[in-house]
Amino acid sequence: MRALAVGVVVVLVAGLAAFFVLRAPAPTERELGAAAHSAADDAARPAADAALAAGDSSAAPLAVRTDAAPVDRAAIAELPTVEATLSGPTEELFIVDAATRAPIADARVRFADIPAAEYRAWFDWNAGLGPGCRRVEAEGRALRSDESGRVRIPVPAGRGVVVAQSGDRFGIWWYDADAPRPWTLALERDAEWIVHARDVAGRPIPNLPLEVRAPAAPPRAPVTIATLETDANGEARVEHAAWLLAHRDESRFAIHPLGLFGELPRIDLDGRAPPTAPSELVLPEVGLVRVHVLDPDGAPLPTGDPSSSQQNVWLRDASVQGELKPGPLVARVPLRGSGPHTLYVRTGLELEAIHRVSGVGGASTARASGPRAPFDTVDIAVRAGSGSPLVRVRVLDERGPFAQRRVGISRRLRRPNGSSSSGGQQLLTDARGILIVPLEELPANSVTLLTLTDAENEHRQALVRLDQPVENGWVDAGDALLAEAPLLVAGLVCDGTGAPLSGARVDVQGALKPEYAPPADPKPSATPQQLEHQRLVRFMMGPRWDATSDAAGRFEVRAFPICSELKLSAQRADQPRSAEVECAIGADDVRLVLASGGTLAGRVLLPDSLQPEHVRLSIEPLRERAIKDSRDSAAAQLAADGTWSASGLLAGRWQIKVQDARVFAWEPLVPPIEVDVVADTTTRAPDIDLRALMRTLSISVVDERGAPIAEAQGTFRGADASDNNDIDVRDGKATIHTRHASIDAWIGAPGRRCVHVPELADGARIVLPPAASIELRLRDLAALPPDGYELRVQLDPGLGADNWMLGEISRSSPGVFDRAGATRVTVPHGGRLRVNASVRVAGGLENARMEWVAQAAPAFELALDGAPPEHVELDIDPAAVRAAVEKLRAR
Numbered sequence: 001m002r003a004l005a006v007g008v009v010v011v012l013v014a015g016l017a018a019f020f021v022l023r024a025p026a027p028t029e030r031e032l033g034a035a036a037h038s039a040a041d042d043a044a045r046p047a048a049d050a051a052l053a054a055g056d057s058s059a060a061p062l063a064v065r066t067d068a069a070p071v072d073r074a075a076i077a078e079l080p081t082v083e084a085t086l087s088g089p090t091e092e093l094f095i096v097d098a099a100t101r102a103p104i105a106d107a108r109v110r111f112a113d114i115p116a117a118e119y120r121a122w123f124d125w126n127a128g129l130g131p132g133c134r135r136v137e138a139e140g141r142a143l144r145s146d147e148s149g150r151v152r153i154p155v156p157a158g159r160g161v162v163v164a165q166s167g168d169r170f171g172i173w174w175y176d177a178d179a180p181r182p183w184t185l186a187l188e189r190d191a192e193w194i195v196h197a198r199d200v201a202g203r204p205i206p207n208l209p210l211e212v213r214a215p216a217a218p219p220r221a222p223v224t225i226a227t228l229e230t231d232a233n234g235e236a237r238v239e240h241a242a243w244l245l246a247h248r249d250e251s252r253f254a255i256h257p258l259g260l261f262g263e264l265p266r267i268d269l270d271g272r273a274p275p276t277a278p279s280e281l282v283l284p285e286v287g288l289v290r291v292h293v294l295d296p297d298g299a300p301l302p303t304g305d306p307s308s309s310q311q312n313v314w315l316r317d318a319s320v321q322g323e324l325k326p327g328p329l330v331a332r333v334p335l336r337g338s339g340p341h342t343l344y345v346r347t348g349l350e351l352e353a354i355h356r357v358s359g360v361g362g363a364s365t366a367r368a369s370g371p372r373a374p375f376d377t378v379d380i381a382v383r384a385g386s387g388s389p390l391v392r393v394r395v396l397d398e399r400g401p402f403a404q405r406r407v408g409i410s411r412r413l414r415r416p417n418g419s420s421s422s423g424g425q426q427l428l429t430d431a432r433g434i435l436i437v438p439l440e441e442l443p444a445n446s447v448t449l450l451t452l453t454d455a456e457n458e459h460r461q462a463l464v465r466l467d468q469p470v471e472n473g474w475v476d477a478g479d480a481l482l483a484e485a486p487l488l489v490a491g492l493v494c495d496g497t498g499a500p501l502s503g504a505r506v507d508v509q510g511a512l513k514p515e516y517a518p519p520a521d522p523k524p525s526a527t528p529q530q531l532e533h534q535r536l537v538r539f540m541m542g543p544r545w546d547a548t549s550d551a552a553g554r555f556e557v558r559a560f561p562i563c564s565e566l567k568l569s570a571q572r573a574d575q576p577r578s579a580e581v582e583c584a585i586g587a588d589d590v591r592l593v594l595a596s597g598g599t600l601a602g603r604v605l606l607p608d609s610l611q612p613e614h615v616r617l618s619i620e621p622l623r624e625r626a627i628k629d630s631r632d633s634a635a636a637q638l639a640a641d642g643t644w645s646a647s648g649l650l651a652g653r654w655q656i657k658v659q660d661a662r663v664f665a666w667e668p669l670v671p672p673i674e675v676d677v678v679a680d681t682t683t684r685a686p687d688i689d690l691r692a693l694m695r696t697l698s699i700s701v702v703d704e705r706g707a708p709i710a711e712a713q714g715t716f717r718g719a720d721a722s723d724n725n726d727i728d729v730r731d732g733k734a735t736i737h738t739r740h741a742s743i744d745a746w747i748g749a750p751g752r753r754c755v756h757v758p759e760l761a762d763g764a765r766i767v768l769p770p771a772a773s774i775e776l777r778l779r780d781l782a783a784l785p786p787d788g789y790e791l792r793v794q795l796d797p798g799l800g801a802d803n804w805m806l807g808e809i810s811r812s813s814p815g816v817f818d819r820a821g822a823t824r825v826t827v828p829h830g831g832r833l834r835v836n837a838s839v840r841v842a843g844g845l846e847n848a849r850m851e852w853v854a855q856a857a858p859a860f861e862l863a864l865d866g867a868p869p870e871h872v873e874l875d876i877d878p879a880a881v882r883a884a885v886e887k888l889r890a891r
Contacts, residue, residue: 090152090153091152091153091181091183092150092151092152092182092183093109093150093151093152093153093162093183093184093185094148094149094150094182094183094184094185095107095109095145095149095150095151095164095166095171095184095185095187096149096184096185096186096187097169097186097187098169098171098186098187098188098189099188099189101186102149103145103147103148103149103150104145104149104166104169104187105145105146105147105148105149106144106145106166107144107145107149107151107164107165107166107187108142108144108164108165108166109142109143109144109145109151109153109162109163109164110142110143110162110163110164111143111153111162111163145164145166162185164185164187165187165190166187168189168190169187169188169189169190170187170188170190171185171186171187171188173185181639191274192237192238192239192274193237193238193274193275193278193279194235194236194237194238194278194279195210195228195230195235195236195237195238195255195267195278195279195280195281196234196235196278196279196280196281197210197230197234197235197236197257197281197283198234198280198281198282198283199282199283199284199285199286199374200282200283200284200285201285201374203234203374203375204230204232204233204234204235205230205234205283205286205344206230206231206232206233206234207229207230207231207232207342208229208230208234208236208257208258208259208344209227209228209229209257209258209259210227210228210229210230210236210255210256210257210258210281211224211225211226211227211228211255211256211258212224212225212226212227212228212238212253212254212255213225213253213254213255213256214253215252215253215254215711225253226238226239235278252268252269252270253268253269254266254267254268254269255267255269255279255281256326257281257283257344258326258331258332259283259286259331259343259344259345260315260316260317260329260330260331260343260344260345260346260349260351261283261284261286261328261344261345261346262284262328262329262346263328264327264328265281265282265283266281267279267280267281283344284346284347285346285347285373285374286344286345286346286347286371286374286375287344287345287346287347287370287371287372287373287374287375287376287377287378288342288343288344288345288371288375288376288377288378289315289342289343289344289345289351289353289368289370289371289377289378289379289380290339290340290341290342290377290378290379290380291313291315291333291339291340291341291342291343291353291355291380291381291382292339292340292341292379292380292381292382293313293335293339293341293355293381293382293383293384294381294382294383294384295383295384295385295390295436295474296383296384296385296386296390296472296473296474297474298383300339301339301384301436302428302430302436312332312333312334312335312355312356313332313333313335313341313353313354313355313356313382314330314331314332314333314353314354314356315330315331315332315333315343315345315351315352315353315354315380316329316330316331316351316352316354317329317349317350317351317352318349318350318351318352318367319350324354324356331343331345340379345370345371346370347370347371347372347373347374347376348370348371348372349370350367350369350370351367351368351369351370351378351380352365352366352367353365353366353367353368353380353382354382355382355383355384364382364383364384364385364386364387365382365387366380366381366382366383367380368380384438385472385473385474386472386473387472388438388439388440388441388472389438389439389441389442389470389472389473389474389475390436390437390438390439390473390474390475391436391437391438391439391450391464391466391474391475391477392434392435392436392474392475392476392477393434393435393437393450393452393464393476393477393478393479393480394432394433394434394435394478394479394480395407395429395433395434395435395452395462395479395480395482396433396479396480396481396482397454397460397481397482397483398483400433401429401432401433402429402433402454402482403429403430403431403432403433404428404429404430404431405428405429405454405455405456406426406427406428406455406456407426407427407428407429407435407452407453407454407455408425408426408451408452408453408454408455408458409425409426409427409437409450409451409452409453410450410451410453410543411437411439411448411449411450412448412449412451412516412543412562413439413440413442413446413447413448414446414447414448414449414512414515414516414517415443415445415446420440421543426455435452437450439466439470439475441470441472442466442468442469442470442475443469444469446467446469447465447466447467447515447516448465448466448467449463449464449465449466449516449562450463450464450465450466450477451463451464451559451560452464452480452482454482459484459485459558460482460483460484460485461482461483461485461558461559461560462480462481462482462483463480463560463562464477464480484558485558485559485560486558486559486560486561486586487556487557487558487586487588488508488545488556488557488558488559488561488566488585488586489508489556489557489566489568489583489585489586489587489588489590490554490555490556490557490587490588490589490590491506491554491555491556491568491587491588491589491590491591491592492549492553492554492555492589492590492591492592493506493549493553493554493555493570493572493578493592493594494553494591494592494593494594495593495594495595495596496593496594496595496596499553500549500551500552500553500554501549501553501572501594502549502550502551502552502553503548503549503572503573504548504549504553504555504570504571504572504592504594505546505547505548505570505571505572506546506547506548506549506555506557506568506569506570506592507544507546507568507569507570507571507631508544508545508546508547508557508566508567508568509539509540509542509543509544509566509567509568510539510542510543510544510545510562510563510564510565510566510567511538511539511542511563511564511565511566511567512538512541512542512543512562512563512564513562513563513564514564516562517538517541517542539567542563543559543562543563545557545559549570556588561585561586563585564585565582565583565584565585566582566583566584566585566587567580567581567582568580568581568582568583568590568592569581569592569631570592570594571594571631572594573648574597574647574648575594575595575596575597575648576594576595576597576632576648576649576650577594577631577632577650578592578593578594578595579593595650595651595679596651596679596680597647597648597649597650597651597679597680598647598649598650598651598677598678598679598680598681598682598683599645599646599647599648599649599677599681599682599683600619600636600645600646600649600654600656600675600677600682600683600685601643601644601645601646601682601683601684601685602643602644602645602656602684602685602686602687602688603641603642603643603644603687603688604617604638604642604644604658604687604688604690605642605687605688605689605690605691606638606642606690606691607690607691607694607696609696609735609737610690610737612637612638612639612640612642613637613638613661614660614661614662615638615658615659615660615661615669615690616635616658616659616660616661616665617635617636617637617638617644617656617657617658617659618633618634618635618656618657618659619633619634619635619636619646619649619654619655619656619657620632620633620634620654620655620657621633621649621650621652621653621654621655622652622653622654622655622674623652623653632650634646634648634649645682649677650677651677651678651679652676652677653674653675653676653677654674654675654676654677655672655673655674656672656673656674656675656685656688657672658670658688658690660725660737662728663725663726663727663728664725664726664805665725665726666723666724666725667717667718667721667723667724667725668739669690669693669694669737669738669739670688670690670693670694670739671693671739673685673686673688690737693739694737694738694739695737695738695739695740695741695762696735696736696737696762697735697736697737697738697743697760697761697762697763697764698733698734698735698736698762698763699733699734699735699736699760699762699763699764699765699766700732700733700734700764700765700766701729701732701733701734701747701749701766701768702732702765702766702767702768703752703767703768703769703770704767704768704769704770706767707732708731708732708733709729709732709749709752709768710730710731710732711729711730711749711750712729712734712747712748712749712752712768713726713727713728713729713747713748713749713805713808713809714726714727714729714734714745714746714747714748714805714809715727715745715746715803715805715806715809716736716738716743716744716745716746716760717743717744718738718739718740718742718743718744719740719741719742719743719744720740721740724802724803724805724806725738726805727745727747729747729749736760742759743759743760744756744757744758744759744760745757745760746799746806746809746810747766747768747809748768748809748810748828749768749809751770751771751826752768752769752770752771752828753768753769753770753771753828753829753864754799754809754810754828754829755767755768771826771827771828772826772827772830772864772868773824773825773826773827773868774824774825774827774862774868774869774870774871774872775822775823775824775870775871775872776793776815776817776822776823776824776825776871776872776873776874777821777822777871777872777873777874778817778821778822778873778874778876779873779874779875779876780875780876780878781820781821782878783821783876783877783878783881784817784819784821784881785839785881785882785884785885786885787842788841788842789839789840789841789842789885789888790816790817790839790840790841790842791816791817791837791838791839791853791876791881792814792815792816792817792837792838792839792840792850793814793815793817793823793825793835793836793837793856793874793876794811794812794813794814794815794825794836794837795811795812795825795827795833795834795835795836795862796810796811796812796833796834796836797810797811797829797830797831797832797833797834798832798834799829809828810828810829811828811829812825812826812827812828812833813825813826822871827862827864827868829864830862830863830864830865831861831862832859832860832861833859833860833861833862834859835856835857835858835859835860835874835876836852836856837852837853837856837857837876837881838850838851838852838853838884839851839853839881839884839885839888841888849888850888851884851885851887851888852884853876853877853880853881853884854880854883854884855877855880856876856877856880857874857875857876857877858875860872
């Protein structure tokens with residue numbers, strides 16, 4: 001889940017720019033007006049803030065600034081104001097000027113709800129930014145603010161996004177039904193900043209891809225805020241929207257060129273205000289590489305439309321080993337159209353191009369000598385299908401070839417030892433209706449099912465079954481006819497009285513038929529609880545569908561019947577999820593009943609060291625379930641005074657937990673409390689007083705010279721606790737909140753020793769010395785795997801067996817043995833170390849198939865108090881390595 005939280009959600013500037021199609025040009029005299037109004041605005045701002053805080057925007061004494069770009073009134077004349085009646089309950093939102101807090105009249109406002117399901121990750125804004133922004137134009141409603149800067153928006157069922165613009169001022173806001181009132185959206189002066197990309201001789205570098213990234217402490221990955229590309233003059237313009245996103249939680253971020261430049265230059269930026277002058281990115285002398293992706297027959301491979309992220313080309317220095325990740329010596333080229341795909345590289349390199357298909361272990365490679373002079377061009381051709389098979393299928397409908405159309409793809413591979421599935425991607429057929437789908441290797445006794453769906457009509461589907469084992473090249477699947485899929489299930493959603501309910505989301509999970517499912521292996525001695533768990537797991541491994549009930553409460557799902565039975569449940573905003581109902585395929589009378597829910601309300605008393613947004617309050621049911629389901633839990637956001645409420649809770653006993661939202665925390669800040677919820681009633685929970693029940697510790701983390709360490713990670717646990725909480729160190733400082741009188745902590749950083757602090761005290765100063773770098777050598781070179789495979793190793797002190805973060809900061813860096821049987825690793829912890837070895841498919845793929853080497857080597861002692869040894873010899877059993885290779889070959 002942690003990887004998911006920090007997994008990367010990418011927000012494209014192009015997507016944000018679509019919101020602002022009515023941007024008016026700024027008048028040339030606007031800067032003159034700014035100087036005339038600044039003194040008066042500064043004097044009046046405190047009164048305006050006080051009035052807005054009290055919810056009285058009409059009492060704000062400031063007028064709308066006249067130096068702003070004029071509003072295009074013709075463009076918003078058709079938009080309703082606050083006086084227009086909206087169906088259902090509404091909330092007031094005040095549009096104000098960010099600099100003066102003055103209300104802004106006639107601002108164009110668009111808003112859209114975001115389903116709560118898109119906020120299930122730990123870091124909500126990472127999970128919701130992209131879907132929210134993309135949905136505003138497609139599903140949003142447009143209004144304009146009245147003379148007091150006010151608009152009314154429907155109370156959101158979950159969370160939502162608002163985009164507002166007035167002349168040259170603009171703002172974005174992600175709101176929550178539980179957000180503190182009054183709601184205000186401050187519009188900042190719209191601006192863009194320019195990046196100039198030049199080489200050392202001053203020549204512009206056009207078509208250079210760039211990324212705007214917010215930093216993150218390792219092992220977390222930086223968050224990509226926006227992607228852009230330089231124009232013919234080597235310039236890239238970054239929308240102000242990207243700036244607002246970039247400094248939402250961080251005051252610093254960087255612009256990285258996505259290229260292969262050795263020591264990679266970047267631009268570090270302060271997030272408090274956009275630069276007033278262009279940012280200069282000076283790169284070394286570079287050349288061009290054109291990558292041609294060919295199909296197994298040698299013809300150019302059509303890669304679909306630009307929105308598809310199915311395939312990538314990775315380019316790197318051929319001497320670099322290890323995983324493929326964008327960085328100083330590795331670049332990724334998203335495939336667009338049929339190519340060739342061009343990328344800048346540093347001159348004089350030996351290059352390796354790797355064509356990788358997302359979610360597939362195989363890849364094809366090609367090598368070439370890099371450009372020898374600035375702006376020389378080198379061509380590299382890689383052939384798809386040489387590492388994993390490609391399926392070629394002709395898609396038809398009732399009128400003939402389904403040409404130049406989007407087709408949704410879901411894949412399900414059933415192996416003898418398990419199964420896997422993927423879906424949610426779309427590809428484009430060519431002019432003949434041909435669709436090319438990448439697959440994993442098809443081993444013997446395997447079955448692959450491809451479900452093809454008309455992207456414009458999800459009920460029109462085709463099912464393709466593949467049985468033959470194929471390791472690479474083409475798989476010709478023949479023709480697939482899109483037609484109305486048979487009825488999978490249908491039914492009614494209603495309340496306890498039998499009245500139909502519209503707008504309910506129905507979740508359908510299927511248990512695969514035996515010929516598609518992994519072989520069952522129930523233990524003869526299994527308890528009834530274990531047997532129930534196994535029965536429910538069958539649904540978890542099957543496909544899923546969803547539907548929405550109509551005005552009559554009816555729903556239906558159409559799909560090919562690859563399942564033996566189904567499990568359904570329904571949920572609607574502010575109501576508990578229904579009980580689960582199991583039924584056979586084709587049932588058309590399933591009845592899902594939504595019971596009345598209750599409401600919990602309470603208050604958290606916060607110390608001065610915590611703000612409401614720093615606290616995560618979760619509410620979990622205590623009723624017994626064979627498998628815990630997050631859909632039955634609830635969350636509440638604290639208002640400015642610490643009050644909170646959560647509605648739509650099923651009657652029964654619930655547990656309330658309060659955790660630090662800024663770190664990954666397994667343990668609550670205070671002991672959980674339990675409350676009984678009654679249907680159709682608001683239950684008041686006891687106040688949770690963090691001031692009396694919680695300690696706050698401030699610590700510093702420095703290097704051996706006393707300089708603050710910019711980014712470090714740690715973990716701590718109370719003496720009487722079994723759970724751990726993480727510690728984030730930024731610029732050498734960290735604040736820890738705990739309910740324990742005594743805590744045991746570990747702190748580490750990349751390239752630094754992992755330090756144990758048994759009794760962490762307030763004001764502690766922790767010194768992290770450099771980690772040791774040692775060479776590992778194989779005592780027997782027969783342990784090296786054959787060509788096409790690599791032997792990887794990592795040293796583990798065993799400290800983090802039950803603690804993910806402790807394992808990350810205490811284990812050595814991974815190493816790959818070269819053909820001489822040597823590798824170098826960084827070791828952050830001494831003592832008794834275990835040797836964890838694995839065999840992987842070579843090629844540097846992030847998701848390469850791997851197999852652990854059983855009992856790789858005996859553990860050994862490594863003393864790091866003095867000078868570390870020059871090298872350590874390892875005894876890795878060649879027979880164990882050969883067995884791991886055979887397992888990989890058999891998959």
